[in-house]
Each structure stands twice: as structure tokens, then as C-alpha cells.
Amino acid sequence: MSVWSFCNNPCYDENGVPQRCVCDFVNTAFNRLFEVTNTCGEQRPSEYCVQTAQGNRFLSTKGSCDVCDARVPAFAHPPQQLTDFHVTENETWWQTPTMYEGMQHPNHVNLTLRLGKTFDITYIRLQFKSPRPESFCIYKKTTRDSEWELWVCYSASCQATYGMKDGAPILPGNEDVAQCTREFSDISPLTNGIVAFSTLDGRPSASNFEENEQLQKHVTAEEIRITLNRMNTYGDEIFGDPRVLKSYFYAITDIAVGGRCKCNGHANECVPSSGEGGSQLVCRCEHNTAGTDCGECLPFYNDRPWKAGNALEANECVACNCSGLSQRCYFDQELYEQTGHGGHCINCAGNTEGPHCENCMENFWRRPRENFCTSCGCNEIGSLSLQCDENGQCPCKPGVEGQFCDRCKAGFFDFGKTGCKDCKCNVDGSRDNTGSCNVQTGECSCKQNVEGKQCDKCKPGYFDLNEFGCMPCFCHGHSSICQTAQGYFSSNITSEFLEGKDDWSAWSTGPKTASYAELDKSIAVSDDVDGQAVFFVAPKKFLGDQRASYNQYLYFTLHVQQQNPRAGAKDVVIVGADNQELTIPIFAQNNPMPTHLPQQYKFRINSNSHFKWTPAHELEHGRPLQYHRVQDPWHIFSWRCSLPR
Structure with missing residues (x-):
């Protein structure tokens, strides 16, 4: 091979x-063995005579008829000689029994070439030792298991022998039709006559072969059969002369099949x-x-x-896009029509699915920059669904939280099939203002001086439940029971300096004069040369009993001229009736350091250590606030002030 x-x-x-x-284009038949149904000399030696165009019709190389004997190589004409190397000087051929031995119509001879795989056949060429047949056809199988298809017939009697019209035209759209032609059907020449079949000859679309699937199929063959149906004679066989009958037989010196391995x-x-x-x-x-x-x-x-x-x-062929998660796919025509990509991946790894393994399987999700998918792991009891979102978060039932919905939210308890129950904790009364409770019992975790299952009540001796818990009663030891008084409303004590200093003054080592800035609607004071601290002193309306200002805010606007001022421990000072000072740095409670630009300052008046008042316990006794002042250890200082009550 x-x-x-x-x-x-x-x-x-x-x-x-x-x-x-x-x-490459090759003679696909070369040295291949044809399967033939009849070969001379196989049963017994067979005498044959060769016709010539001279006066004596029956001559041989020995001057008499020759013998075909398959048992003697020198006198054998087996099918191997159909496709061996052809040399005119040492001519070999295959031959059938003669008409004398019954080789005549309707008896026929089949020569079958099995190529073993499909080829694109361009031509088939036969060279005859005997006269060419009067009628013969060539068939082909496109595949080994397909039916025989008629390729072409050569006959001087197309209609009578094959029921086909001689030389019927080949029309576009029907170009794989078989033809019958009388070409190559004459009895002459008596020897070395050639029949050449071109598979695309006369086909209208031959020049556009690569775009014509019909023609591509037409030239495709895996097996070829030549059927010899009727010999060419002079009509003298009807007299039954043995020498005449022995001169009629089929003999072929060479068969070539030009084509390419398909x-x-x-x-x-x-x-x-x-x-x-x-x-x-x-x-x-x-x-x-x-x-x-x-x-x-x-x-x-x-x-x-x-x-x-x-x-x-x-x-x-183009590789499927399986995102590196599969090595198997199939062509999906519908997907190809929709997207232009027909590769449908199967057996996706990493808990993925989809035509390109691009999706996570149900109840899985993909982390950023990861190819595999991870189980959502949603808690079956706490989740509304076992499918999480693109961040791996499971959908939780009411009152449930966590990536896997496996615990109660703060402020909820009794984890179960319906979710978690609301503890209904009072946020102001609950520790850390979270409203948290015992996840088993639902009992809230209360702040100091707060009680009740929902932390919604002040303990005896305390009142005014707020975000810092409850305040001690201002009863000065005369009672331990109090409650928030009703019928009060809030208002602000304010100095806006719209028309003057509003009775504000200043103090250092002694009284100082505060000046009024008409343009800025503010008051200002200069520090002493010796660098002693200077204070603004509030007017009478800010003094007296200001217990209602507890847990409220002191506001003022301030700017200085000094560059890079330094803060002190007593920047803001509130003085009680017993001259006890309550102080705080200017930057406490997230307030800014003063600059040359006006800035808003806000201080909450509350004893909680979070607010940085010193000493904080002074705010727990409800003492009247006699006056308050703002210390200014810098150069020039102006302000506006507001105190709720």
C-alpha cells in the first residue's frame, strides 16, 4: 500500500x-487487485483467436489460435494484469472466456475495485486488448455500505439496452445524473482501443466545483464497478462457427483510475x-x-x-470554549444559530454548567477571580432558598442573618423554620445600643440602671431612658422614685450678636472688654501681653438652674488669628453654684482645632465618659449651672453661642 x-x-x-x-493526484488503481467474475483458463484451458483487420481474420502470434491456461503463467491472463505496470513491448492483459464458452449477452462480466477509503475520482481510463464492448457501464459506491450508483454507460444501443436516451443533456441543479453515450462503442479499433471517462466532463458547474456539494458527491467513490454487458461483433456469431465464436471475448490491458485520496x-x-x-x-x-x-x-x-x-x-475546526472546565463538547446547531458559537460543553468540572461551563450549578456560587464554583451552604432552616447570590449570601428568613443564614440577628431569638422572633428590645435601654438579646430566651441585655425583658424601664432611683441608659433622679436624697416631667417643650438660649455684644464680657486676671465686630456679627477679645488665658463670660440669661440642658448640646462658632494654636484641658468651662468647674478640651467630641476660618463647635452635656467632661460626676447631681465661659489661650477670638434648655 x-x-x-x-x-x-x-x-x-x-x-x-x-x-x-x-x-497528491495518483493512479489509485495501480497494483490494486480487481475482483472479476470471469477469467479465462480457470476451469480448463480456453482456446481463443485474435481478430485482425487483414484478409485472414483469425491470426495469432503463432499463426494459429492461442490458449489461455490459468495454471501456466506464460499462458495466464489474471486480473492482476489489469493494473500492473504497462509496457507496450511486454504487454499483459486480463481476459474472459470466449463467446464459444457462453460469454455473451445477457451474460455479463463485473470488474470491481475496492479502494478501501473514499477518493475524489477525476477519470477512469480503460485500454482494451479486444475490441471495445458494444455496451458497458461504470458504477460507484460513495461509501462501502451504500448502494451502487450508475456513473456512466457507453453503448451503441442506449435506449434498447439501458432504457436511456443517448447523450441526454446535463442541466444545472441535476449535475450528478448518469449519462449514456454511444461514444467509444465502435468495433474498431480491434485492439488497443481506449475509453476515457472524465467525472466532471460536461457538468455545467465544474468550474465552481468547490462550492457545489452535488458535484463533490458525484466524484466521490470508495468502490468502482465496471460491468461489461455486450460484445462488439460483426454479426457472424449467429452461424455458430466455433472459430468465429472463439474470436469474441473481453480483454483489457490496463485500467487507470486517476484521483486523490479524499x-x-x-x-x-x-x-x-x-x-x-x-x-x-x-x-x-x-x-x-x-x-x-x-x-x-x-x-x-x-x-x-x-x-x-x-x-x-x-x-x-475550532475548539469549544469551556472556560478551562471541560474537555468534552458537542456541536449544538441551535446554539450556533443564536450566538455564532456552537460548542456545547458537557461534563463541566468545578460544579459548573452551561454551554461554556460559564454558570454555577444550582445552589453554588463563584468567588471573584476563581474558576470553580463553591457550595452556597445555605442553612436549610434559616434560608428562604438554598441558592445564594453572586456574593455567596444566602436569602435569609425574617430575623435571620449570616452568609449562610445560620443565626438570629441582634435583637432576635428562637431560630426556627419561620426565622427568628423579634426580641423587641428598647435600643436606648440595650447594651451598646444594639437591641441584642439572649438567642434562646429572647431576654434583652440591658444597660446600667435599665431593667425589664425588653430593657424598656429605668431601675428605681433613675429616670429618662435614653441612648445612654437612665439618669439618676435629681431628688437630693429625699426620694428614690422619679419620672420624666410632662408638659415641657424645648427651646434654645441664643446669642447671635445681631446688634451688639448681648451683655457678653471677658475675664483674664481681671475684667476685660469684649469688642463687637459689626461686619462679622460676632464678639472678639485680645489676649494679654503676658500670655495669660482670656475667657468670654456668658450673660445672665445663660446662668441659673440649667438642669434642663443635661444631655443637650452647647453650640458656638469660633475662629482665631494665631497660627498653629495649642489646645488646653480647660478650653470650655462650666462653673457650678459651688464654683466647681466642669471642663473639656476644644477638640473633644470630634471637634476641630481652631483656625483663622470660622468653624462650628458642638459639645454634648452628659456625664458619660464618652463625652470627656471633667469631672464627669459633677453632671450626675443636677446642680444649677451658675455661669459658663470659654477659655482663649490664643491671640484673637470671636464667637457665637447657643445653649438648649
Whole structure:
């Protein structure tokens, strides 16, 4: 078996880009054995006579008729001699029994060539030792298991013998139709007559062969059969003369079948199979194709439909896009029509699914920059669904939280099939203002001086439940029971300096004069040369019993002229009736350091250590606030002030 390789027809160009490639054009019949139904001399020696065009019709090389004897190599004419190397000087041929031995119509002879794989056949050429037949046909099988298809008939009696019209036209759209022609059907020449069948001759679309699937199928053959139906005679066989009958037989010196190993433009080489059928030829496929004829894509290269290569496009098979999560896919026509990509992946790894393994399976999710999917792990009791979102968060039932919905939210308890129950904790009365409770019993965790299952009541001796808990009663030891008085409303004590200093003054080591800034609507004071601290002193309306200001805010606007001022421990000072000072730095409670630009300052008056008043316990006794002042250890200072009551 031959192996054909092709250096001049590569399947990839110099840049590695796929291009159409084809196998070499060869005589596919050379040295192949035809299966024949009749060969002379197999049963017994067979005498035959050769007709000539001279006066004596029956001559032989010995001056008499010759003998065909299959047992004697020198006198044998077996089918091997149909396809051996043809040399005119040492001519060999295959031959049938004569008409004398019954070889006449309707008896026929079949010569069958099995190529072992499909070929694109260009021509079939027969050279006869005897006169050419009066009628014979050529058939083909496209595949080994297909039916025989008529390819062409040659007959001087097309209608009578085959029921076909002589030379019927071949029309576009019906170009694979078989023809019958009287061409090559004459009795002369008596020897060395040739019949040449071109598979594309007379086909209207032959010049556009690569685009015509009908013609491509028309030239494809895996098996070829030549059926010899009727001999050419002079009509003298009717007299029954043995010498005349012995001069009529079929004899063929050579059969050539020109074609290419069919690889659909995806191989330039046919080689013996490496499988069990090692004698069978197969294409050495390129372009990610496979199969005996490269007629399919490799298992993972199904992103577009298989197509034969042509002069314009290699039509190589393209790998499926499975996101690196599968090595198996199939071609999905519907997907291809919708997206232009037909590779449908199967057996996706990493808990993925989808045509490209691009989706997570149900109840899985994909972390950022990860290829595999992770189980959502949603708690079956606490989750509304076992499917989480793109961040891995499960959908929780009411009162339930956590990525997996596996615990009660703060302020909820009794984890169960309906979710968690609301503890209904009072946030102001609950520790850390979270409203948290015991997840089993629902009992709230209360702040100091707060009680009740929902932390909604002050303990005896305390009142005014707020975000800091409860305040001690201002009863001065005369009672431990108090409650928030009703009928009060809030208002602000304010100095806006719209028309003057509003009775504000200043103090350092002694009284100082505060000046009024008409343009800025503010008051200002300069520090002493010796650098002693200077205070603004509030007017009478800010003095007296200001217990209602507890837990409220002191506001003022301030700016200085000094660069990079330094804060002190007593920047803001509130003085009680017993001259006890309550102080705080200017930057406490997230307030800014003073600059040359006006800034708003806000201080909450509350004994909680979070607010940085010193000493904080002074605020717990409800003492009247006699006056308050703001210390200014810098250069020039102006302000506006407001105190709720």
C-alpha cells in the first residue's frame, strides 16, 4: 500500500495559519487487485483467436489460435494484469472466456475495485486488448455500505439496452445524473482501443466545483464497478462457427483510475491505518479534524460546524470554549444559530454548567477571580432558598442573618423554620445600643440602671431612658422614685450678636472688654501681653438652674488669628453654684482645632465618659449651672453661642 506525502502542499502557511491542503493526484488503481467474475483458463484451458483487420481474420502470434491456461503463467491472463505496470513491448492483459464458452449477452462480466477509503475520482481510463464492448457501464459506491450508483454507460444501443436516451443533456441543479453515450462503442479499433471517462466532463458547474456539494458527491467513490454487458461483433456469431465464436471475448490491458485520496481539504497525506484494519488507508488529518476522510471535528473542536476546506478558507475546526472546565463538547446547531458559537460543553468540572461551563450549578456560587464554583451552604432552616447570590449570601428568613443564614440577628431569638422572633428590645435601654438579646430566651441585655425583658424601664432611683441608659433622679436624697416631667417643650438660649455684644464680657486676671465686630456679627477679645488665658463670660440669661440642658448640646462658632494654636484641658468651662468647674478640651467630641476660618463647635452635656467632661460626676447631681465661659489661650477670638434648655 502506498503512502503519499506532499512537501509542496502544506496544510499551514509560513505563519502557521491553516490553509486548504489536498493529497497528491495518483493512479489509485495501480497494483490494486480487481475482483472479476470471469477469467479465462480457470476451469480448463480456453482456446481463443485474435481478430485482425487483414484478409485472414483469425491470426495469432503463432499463426494459429492461442490458449489461455490459468495454471501456466506464460499462458495466464489474471486480473492482476489489469493494473500492473504497462509496457507496450511486454504487454499483459486480463481476459474472459470466449463467446464459444457462453460469454455473451445477457451474460455479463463485473470488474470491481475496492479502494478501501473514499477518493475524489477525476477519470477512469480503460485500454482494451479486444475490441471495445458494444455496451458497458461504470458504477460507484460513495461509501462501502451504500448502494451502487450508475456513473456512466457507453453503448451503441442506449435506449434498447439501458432504457436511456443517448447523450441526454446535463442541466444545472441535476449535475450528478448518469449519462449514456454511444461514444467509444465502435468495433474498431480491434485492439488497443481506449475509453476515457472524465467525472466532471460536461457538468455545467465544474468550474465552481468547490462550492457545489452535488458535484463533490458525484466524484466521490470508495468502490468502482465496471460491468461489461455486450460484445462488439460483426454479426457472424449467429452461424455458430466455433472459430468465429472463439474470436469474441473481453480483454483489457490496463485500467487507470486517476484521483486523490479524499481528505476534504484537511490533509495532504494518506497513510495505512494504525488500528486493526492496518491495510486500510486513512487521511493524516490536520486542522483539528478526524476520521478516515477528515470528515468530522476532533471531540473538543465543535465550536462551528464541520466544513470541507477550500481555496478561500481552510475551515479548520475550532475548539469549544469551556472556560478551562471541560474537555468534552458537542456541536449544538441551535446554539450556533443564536450566538455564532456552537460548542456545547458537557461534563463541566468545578460544579459548573452551561454551554461554556460559564454558570454555577444550582445552589453554588463563584468567588471573584476563581474558576470553580463553591457550595452556597445555605442553612436549610434559616434560608428562604438554598441558592445564594453572586456574593455567596444566602436569602435569609425574617430575623435571620449570616452568609449562610445560620443565626438570629441582634435583637432576635428562637431560630426556627419561620426565622427568628423579634426580641423587641428598647435600643436606648440595650447594651451598646444594639437591641441584642439572649438567642434562646429572647431576654434583652440591658444597660446600667435599665431593667425589664425588653430593657424598656429605668431601675428605681433613675429616670429618662435614653441612648445612654437612665439618669439618676435629681431628688437630693429625699426620694428614690422619679419620672420624666410632662408638659415641657424645648427651646434654645441664643446669642447671635445681631446688634451688639448681648451683655457678653471677658475675664483674664481681671475684667476685660469684649469688642463687637459689626461686619462679622460676632464678639472678639485680645489676649494679654503676658500670655495669660482670656475667657468670654456668658450673660445672665445663660446662668441659673440649667438642669434642663443635661444631655443637650452647647453650640458656638469660633475662629482665631494665631497660627498653629495649642489646645488646653480647660478650653470650655462650666462653673457650678459651688464654683466647681466642669471642663473639656476644644477638640473633644470630634471637634476641630481652631483656625483663622470660622468653624462650628458642638459639645454634648452628659456625664458619660464618652463625652470627656471633667469631672464627669459633677453632671450626675443636677446642680444649677451658675455661669459658663470659654477659655482663649490664643491671640484673637470671636464667637457665637447657643445653649438648649
